[in-house]
Amino acid sequence: MWRLLNLLLDRLEEWIIAFLIGAATILTFIAVVHRYGASNSAFLERWAAMHGLVILAQASDRIYISLAAINLSWAQELATYMFVWMAKFGAALGVRTGIHVGVDVLVKRLSLPARRPVIVFALLCGALFTGVIGTLGGIYVHDLDPDQVSPELEWPSWIIYLCIPLGSYLMCYRFLQVMWRFLRTGSEPHQSLGLEYEAPHADTLVGEAAE
Amino acid sequence: MISLSQTDKAAAPRPLASAVTATLIVVIPIALALLCFAARLHIIELSHAVRAELLFALLIALMATGMPISIALGLSVLTYLFILSDVDPKMVGLKLFTSLDRFEIMAIPFFILAGNFLTTGGVARRMIDFATSLIGHWYGGLGLAGVIACALFAAISGSSVATVVGIGSIMLPALLQNGYPPRFGAGVIATSGALGILFPPSINLVIYAVATSGMQPHGPDGAVVDSASVGQLFMAGVVPGLMLATMLGATTWYRAWRNDYPRMQRSNWPQCWRAFRESFWGLFLIVLVLGGIYSGLFTPTEAAAVAAVYAFVIAVFVYKGLRVREVPAVLLKAASMSAMILYIITNAAVFSWLLTSEQIPQSMAGWMTAQGFGTVVFLLVTNIVLLAAGNFMDPAAIVLIMAPILFPMAATLGVNAVHLGILMVVNMEVGLCHPPVGLNLYVASGITGMGIAELTVAVLPWLATMLIFLVMVTYIPAISLWLPHILGML
Numbered sequence: 293m294w295r296l297l298n299l300l301l302d303r304l305e306e307w308i309i310a311f312l313i314g315a316a317t318i319l320t321f322i323a324v325v326h327r328y329g330a331s332n333s334a335f336l337e338r339w340a341a342m343h344g345l346v347i348l349a350q351a352s353d354r355i356y357i358s359l360a361a362i363n364l365s366w367a368q369e370l371a372t373y374m375f376v377w378m379a380k381f382g383a384a385l386g387v388r389t390g391i392h393v394g395v396d397v398l399v400k401r402l403s404l405p406a407r408r409p410v411i412v413f414a415l416l417c418g419a420l421f422t423g424v425i426g427t428l429g430g431i432y433v434h435d436l437d438p439d440q441v442s443p444e445l446e447w448p449s450w451i452i453y454l455c456i457p458l459g460s461y462l463m464c465y466r467f468l469q470v471m472w473r474f475l476r477t478g479s480e481p482h483q484s485l486g487l488e489y490e491a492p493h494a495d496t497l498v499g500e501a502a503e
Numbered sequence: 504m505i506s507l508s509q510t511d512k513a514a515a516p517r518p519l520a521s522a523v524t525a526t527l528i529v530v531i532p533i534a535l536a537l538l539c540f541a542a543r544l545h546i547i548e549l550s551h552a553v554r555a556e557l558l559f560a561l562l563i564a565l566m567a568t569g570m571p572i573s574i575a576l577g578l579s580v581l582t583y584l585f586i587l588s589d590v591d592p593k594m595v596g597l598k599l600f601t602s603l604d605r606f607e608i609m610a611i612p613f614f615i616l617a618g619n620f621l622t623t624g625g626v627a628r629r630m631i632d633f634a635t636s637l638i639g640h641w642y643g644g645l646g647l648a649g650v651i652a653c654a655l656f657a658a659i660s661g662s663s664v665a666t667v668v669g670i671g672s673i674m675l676p677a678l679l680q681n682g683y684p685p686r687f688g689a690g691v692i693a694t695s696g697a698l699g700i701l702f703p704p705s706i707n708l709v710i711y712a713v714a715t716s717g718m719q720p721h722g723p724d725g726a727v728v729d730s731a732s733v734g735q736l737f738m739a740g741v742v743p744g745l746m747l748a749t750m751l752g753a754t755t756w757y758r759a760w761r762n763d764y765p766r767m768q769r770s771n772w773p774q775c776w777r778a779f780r781e782s783f784w785g786l787f788l789i790v791l792v793l794g795g796i797y798s799g800l801f802t803p804t805e806a807a808a809v810a811a812v813y814a815f816v817i818a819v820f821v822y823k824g825l826r827v828r829e830v831p832a833v834l835l836k837a838a839s840m841s842a843m844i845l846y847i848i849t850n851a852a853v854f855s856w857l858l859t860s861e862q863i864p865q866s867m868a869g870w871m872t873a874q875g876f877g878t879v880v881f882l883l884v885t886n887i888v889l890l891a892a893g894n895f896m897d898p899a900a901i902v903l904i905m906a907p908i909l910f911p912m913a914a915t916l917g918v919n920a921v922h923l924g925i926l927m928v929v930n931m932e933v934g935l936c937h938p939p940v941g942l943n944l945y946v947a948s949g950i951t952g953m954g955i956a957e958l959t960v961a962v963l964p965w966l967a968t969m970l971i972f973l974v975m976v977t978y979i980p981a982i983s984l985w986l987p988h989i990l991g992m993l
Contacts, residue, residue, distance in 0.1 A: 394570055418574045
């Protein structure tokens with residue numbers, strides 16, 4: 293049951309993140325195209341009218357009117373919020389996949405038994421920080437005026453800011469999960485850096501030395 | 504660096520020494536936090552300068568445990584705020600949101616996404632074919648083509664790693680097949696790949712702009728100095744990028760000529776034309792991004808979004824190197840890489856906000872002028888510090904931590920913000936090409952199967968070239984400032 297829930301959480305996390313980055317990209321792209329479509333069709337209309345191309349002028353006028361009728365000023369704001377949410381949840385995913393870069397030069401030079409407490413300490417610090425931030429963010433959201441809205445979308449601010457406590461607590465959970473896994477199975481939180489070619493860091497060097 | 508990696512191999516970690524080091528790694532940050540606490544309870548009194556030093560000591564001690572840099576930054580700020588200052592810590596939570604709540608920052612995930620589409624989309628192979636058809640018949644032709652292909656690819660993707668992966672995974676096997684020694688091939692690609700963060704678009708230049716934006720330090724004449732915009736930095740990166748590509752190419756040519764490495768058959772004009780036409784869609788992205796930003800058609804963020812969509816279209820529909828069902832995986836990879844960088848950005852923003860509110864960079868700048876340090880000494884020290892930091896940290900993290908400290912000091916001495924940005928990025932390039940954290944080396948090692956120690960030797964000639972280039976960029980500001988100047992952007 294617990295494993296199933298975890299699996300569900302993993303998949304949900306991945307889908308939300310992939311959706312947010314994709315949607316925000318398309319949204320921004322459409323907003324750019326829209327802006328240039330509108331300004332260029334207005335330009336084209338004037339140019340065509342000046343040269344007596346009545347049909348072209350009318351067509352571009354119609355395009356301009358229909359484009360100008362769509363107000364996309366909220367798009368930039370929504371895209372920004374989507375990215376902030378993506379960043380917060382992506383950071384939690386990053387703990388699980390070990391993408392957060394750290395300075396591991398010193399740790400990798402330690403012998404394996406000596407490395408254990410250091411890694412646990414580092415992971416605990418991570419859990420502590422994200423837990424504190426989650427709580428602070430929660431207090432902040434709680435204290436927000438419920439009627440306060442965002443400038444363009446006019447969505448309640450507290451919902452938008454909710455990503456701080458949610459993202460941070462999820463990250464805290466991930467740190468504890470990684471630590472639990474490390475204590476039980478000894479599988480180190482690796483640093484893959486998102487490359488096809490997994491960066492082994494100083495692993496290989498120290499590994500050879502340890503033998 | 505070579506000696507370091509060799510001692511790595513020679514000295515097996517002794518259990519006792521390891522245990523002592525491990526204890527120290529854990530105990531020192533706790534002791535520093537307790538020291539802060541003692542100051543809070545007025546058991547000991549700390550002067551302002553000592554508090555600032557305590558903040559940096561805590562940051563370094565936390566980073567030494569190997570925890571993520573972002574967490575180390577955040578935790579040291581939190582400790583400082585809770586214990587040593589009267590700022591409301593609740594502000595930190597808000598700051599973590601508002602520091603990302605800016606449209607300019609979104610250029611970073613967009614460029615990362617574009618880069619990920621391009622590495623998987625068959626763009627790299629066509630660029631390599633085009634470069635080979637142009638200069639393959641010279642000495643070391645395929646190696647030179649590698650440099651050019653890296654430069655071209657760097658001009659459409661914003662990161663070094665994307666460039667090394669994109670070009671290297673095709674170019675390195677080709678070099679070996681054509682009879683070049685592995686060391687030569689790996690050396691060329693690992694170093695030329697670093698062009699990725701100098702040629703615009705560059706994620707690291709965006710990060711520099713983000714890290715310094717909104718700061719208003721005072722110049723030598725007391726006037727407020729503006730920080731550099733992404734557009735200015737991008738234009739400033741063009742000339743240094745071309746110069747470095749030329750210098751790396753010259754090194755490649757010289758070594759190939761001296762060792763008489765194989766040359767390719769000369770391609771005729773129809774072949775060149777066909778290779779150009781094939782790679783046209785990829786090359787057009789350079790025009791789209793740079794032209795768009797320069798002409799004012801797009802802001803850098805919009806250009807990045809357009810680049811991401813464009814890269815998606817050519818990868819999936821034009822070159823068909825990527826299948827539609829593979830797209831979610833690319834999105835996820837780009838998202839988690841962006842999230843990692845954005846998370847460092849948020850925490851570094853809180854860190855630099857603390858530095859600014861405690862007036863730390865200003866007092867460092869004041870101390871520097873009081874010592875009578877000139878521009879020459881400042882730039883020298885800057886280079887040394889950045890190169891040293893490149894031994895431990897990821898480039899994005901270094902820029903985020905150091906830029907807010909260096910920028911006010913540079914402004915006091917009259918060093919241009921754009922010049923400082925280019926200088927920092929060139930330093931990061933050098934750091935990418937030598938161990939222990941030189942990412943390019945690890946990527947090249949993954950492709951060739953060569954060990955890091957061997958790669959370190961392999962890149963030496965090109966690394967030396969880069970260091971010469973670094974000195975030139977440092978002391979000849981015109982290299983960075985000439986182009987934005989004549990374009991009227993400065």
